[in-house]
Amino acid sequence: MKEKLEELKEKIMPDGRAMILAYDQGFEHGPRDFLGNRESANLEYILDIAKRGRFTGIVLHAGLAEKYKSEIRDSEVPLILKLNGKSELYTQDDPYSPQLYSVEDALALGATAVGYTVYSGSKYEDQMNKEFAQIIRQAHNKGIPAIGWMYPRGKSLSDRKSVSKTVELAVEEQQGTNLAIDETPSIVAYGARIGLELGADVVKIKYTGSIESFRWVVQVASPTKVVMSGGSMTRTDEEFLLRVKDVLAAGAVGIAVGRNVWQRKDPLKISEKIHQIIFGA
Numbered sequence: 377m378k379e380k381l382e383e384l385k386e387k388i389m390p391d392g393r394a395m396i397l398a399y400d401q402g403f404e405h406g407p408r409d410f411l412g413n414r415e416s417a418n419l420e421y422i423l424d425i426a427k428r429g430r431f432t433g434i435v436l437h438a439g440l441a442e443k444y445k446s447e448i449r450d451s452e453v454p455l456i457l458k459l460n461g462k463s464e465l466y467t468q469d470d471p472y473s474p475q476l477y478s479v480e481d482a483l484a485l486g487a488t489a490v491g492y493t494v495y496s497g498s499k500y501e502d503q504m505n506k507e508f509a510q511i512i513r514q515a516h517n518k519g520i521p522a523i524g525w526m527y528p529r530g531k532s533l534s535d536r537k538s539v540s541k542t543v544e545l546a547v548e549e550q551q552g553t554n555l556a557i558d559e560t561p562s563i564v565a566y567g568a569r570i571g572l573e574l575g576a577d578v579v580k581i582k583y584t585g586s587i588e589s590f591r592w593v594v595q596v597a598s599p600t601k602v603v604m605s606g607g608s609m610t611r612t613d614e615e616f617l618l619r620v621k622d623v624l625a626a627g628a629v630g631i632a633v634g635r636n637v638w639q640r641k642d643p644l645k646i647s648e649k650i651h652q653i654i655f656g657a
């Protein structure tokens with residue numbers, strides 16, 4: 377199984393680099409994310425970007441993965457099946473994203489890897505830690521990599537009260553910056569570290585605003601690999617590309633992003649530039 381695990385890691389991270397297209401936003405944010413580029417509501421359009429843009433993986437929930445199983449297989453873009461999810465319609469201070477699918481489901485759909493979101497800091501974090509730990513164990517038993525969307529959030533963070541030493545540090549780090557509390561180095565590093573401690577092969581985390589601070593995050597997550605999450609579309613291509621350069625300079629293996637690619641007028645153009653930065657070609 378160890379060999380298979382290494383082989384599948386190499387598939388989503390050829391030459392140790394990752395360029396993953398995230399497409400679970402239809403569930404997480406809803407169709408509002410598709411309004412600016414309405415073609416993006418269609419998986420065939422997205423799959424074409426993933427294929428021609430030379431992405432090393434595409435993230436989907438099981439519904440689309442099942443409906444487009446043969447198209448995904450024919451595209452040869454590795455499928456990363458997201459096993460949990462929640463909508464934004466019911467908002468609560470402390471989020472919980474329940475497990476909806478299993479590692480077995482992922483294998484049946486031909487997935488190369490599985491993904492799961494953990495909201496560390498939420499009052500439901502124990503439940504998510506438990507689910508993700510179990511998923512990692514099952515995935516590794518089957519020789520399939522597990523990616524953690526490590527997104528600390530919840531009332532303990534948003535209140536910015538002195539509930540923990542980490543939140544105190546994070547509030548200090550916010551001074552004089554535009555960083556949201558969940559983008560501060562202390563919070564992002566803690567989320568990344570939990571991913572490592574749980575056994576994730578890769579953690580997907582937010583950018584902390586500088587190469588130096590991101591380098592620390594990569595260090596505390598190591599040997600788990602780090603990919604940067606995209607966030608909402610930046611004003612210019614250059615702004616986003618600079619972030620990609622920064623995280624690579626800090627030791628990340630790449631990115632796992634969605635809106636910054638498929639919300640743009642010309643997704644293939646930016647994909648080409650991202651590929652150039654990550655793979656040098």
Ligand code: FBP
Nearest residue numbers: 398400401404606607608633634635
């Ligand atoms: P983006 O690059 O579009 O931000 O996607 C990354 C992602 O992690 C998605 O996989 C997920 O649907 C979304 O962000 C979650 O966003 P939020 O931070 O708003 O919950």
